Amino acid sequence: MTDVAGSQHTPSYGEVDLTTCDREPIHIPGAIQPHGVLVAVDREHRVRMISANSASLLRVEPADAIGRTLSDLAGGTVARAVAEREAVGLPDTPLVLYLDDSTEVDVRVHRSDTRLVVELEPVGTEGRAALSYHTARGAMARLAGAGSVHDLADHLAHEVRALTGFDRVMVYRFDADWNGEVIAEERRPDLNPFLGLHYPATDIPAQARRLYTVNWTRLIADVGYEPVPLHPVFDPETDAPLDLSFATLRSVSPIHLEYLSNMGVTASMSISIVVDERLWGLVACHHYSGPHRPSQDARAAAEFLGQVASQVVVERERADARESALETQATMAGVTARVSANALSPLETIVADPDLLRLMDARGAALCYDGILTTCGVVPDDETLRSIAAALESPLSYVTQTDSVADLLPELGHVPEAAGVLRIGSAPDRWLVWVRPEQERVVDWGGDPTNKQIAASEGPEVRLSPRKSFEKWQQVVRGRSLPWTSWQVDAADALGKHLQGLLLLRSREQIAMAESLQRSVVLDRAPGFTGLDVAARYQPASSYQLGGDWWDAFELSDGRIALAVGDVAGHGVSAASAMTQLRTALRAYLYEGHGPDECLDRLDRLMDGLLDQRVATAVVAVLEPETGRVRIASAGHPQPLLARGAGAAEVGVTSRPLLGVGWGTSTAAELVLEPGDTLLVYTDGLVEQRGVDLAERMTALTELAGSSHPGPDLDHWLDGLLAIQGPEPDDDTTLLAVRLAR
């Protein structure tokens, strides 16, 4: 074997370089650290392997030790204690004994395959004030009393530093990808803080993590130690190196030592925090002022506290999650209460809600309802939003989410506003999404995570610097947002369902309310007037949507009869409400004595001023029953028809523009109803239908009105005209017919 610098630490497998350190068999180095002596004995407790420094403690050269009994080598006290421990199953509690020369030693015994491994270590000078029952109870109580994970970590760092006297004690937590973050720190005041620094997963390779999961404490008492090989390096019985996974004296990887010495670390210890057999984190202890070797007692006590923390941390993590979930629920309750209480549409209210974004820790949100987008906060452009929402749509799931839109839709390229998206909705044109930007978190890596590759590619001369610099190295995490938590996903689900329920309820309420409104103002049947027959029909649209149609017939103070048919464009409560206002205003104008043309112009101005963004059409007529004289005016309305004899024709009123535009002037037409003549006014619902030519339908109506010639029953005639509509009219329809009574 060639004696190269790096291989001294690991004589069993020789030199390791940076490209192979992730495969380095660190559990079988064939050497130990020099601060103790390791002895491997067979079943008869005869020495088969021993560390080359045996003389330092046992006054026997390794070659002379092989084959001798433990009792012979280390004295009767040690040999009896080891036998007793073996008999009771090798408990891991500290054992302090005296060698025959009265040297006080820490003794640890464990099994490695067929060998019993005995490690002897002069009692450490540091941390002799080990945990008493009293101090242990106090430390445990403080750990158990910690309210959050961070609180717990702070306490743990404090207790471990008090016990072991290291210059710096950090609590280090792994993420799902095995990158680590320093979440708590206790340090000598003059040291620069490591708190908040992140370390890439490559810093602690998988086989090291495996070892840390089974052996919970490691000590490097002196980073500059001269490794001590075992004698012999390979077990003479198996020809294999001794497995030192559980040995406290195990010589560590030279790469790890370089890593530490580059950080200025002179001694180090780490204690595993293992939760459900998974390495949750580490308590990492660093010393900067020379070798440092806490006593086995202090180490055992620190390990014990690590175990206590391991037990508590799961519960604290749950508590932290519960806390966040409760906060989300409380925010959610506020949002749903506001949405429910607001008289506006839930869809308008939700997007305007001040807590919509906070609820999900999002920066922006977008609502798509029937294809129409409303957004708030910081969102990408409409097209990008629609693509993302489409990509996240799933027939199986009402809620879908991603924290990496870039992975989902690589073709979109970089979308900084929406790296993460949470979507609810089960239809392609009805959904709500929250978006999060790229993880704003600037990760402070404790060393450049790409450095290792650079060092390796630069050639062997830079091998000795796995970390050239331990200055804070910043990396902006690209393309990903913070992940969506399970409680946020749950809240999104609940909010979506609440909205759906509310929409359904509101639409029912709207229909019921507006129907009663409409019934209250639009009469079911025409009133009777002396000398006149008047009939009217109102037919709602098939979609159950309220229309803005109305008709009216009433007697003016001078005995003339006013007749009106109108149609406010649009549907729903607001159209119906505008209709009632127009109808009342028209009644007022007519009752004041204004002519039909003047009334329409006034209505136009009224709408323009008070019912902005709405338009309507109307026909207004004033009739003298005695003479049959009619003054009639129209605003953008289909031409009234006059059925006379065996035919019917348009009256030919010069219409003003529809109401609400704020321009144009009415001109009234005059006509005289002869006995038998019937004047018919209708709304466009009768003739306007999807897929039907408007002009053809109007011609057909005129022909039907003529050929079906109104008989004695005007209502019957109107029913016949209504039949010209298809089975499912798109719009509501109103018909009003008047003639002189016979």
Added chain:
Amino acid sequence: MDDTPYAAAYDDAAAVLTVSGSVDELSGPTFRADLEKHSDGFSRDLTVDLSGVDFFPSLAVGVLAVAAKNARNAGHELDVVAVPGSIVARVLTISRLPYREQR
């Protein structure tokens, strides 16, 4: 006589919004938004070519009329273009909304 879906294209250089298909209950709000967007909130003249529209009910008339009014109130013109004899032309004639015949 099947309707085609609503589509709108805007020619920035000519300031012409060309609309086709059916302007109905579903696409009405989009039509309204398109008119507002391409006239910069009615702050400039806009030509609306409705030659390709095959369904234009009263709801669509309402949208167009309100847009025309908003433009006029802002001192601008909504120049509506329709094919003579088409459904749009008839509806606009009934409503007395001014339009220009497509050449």
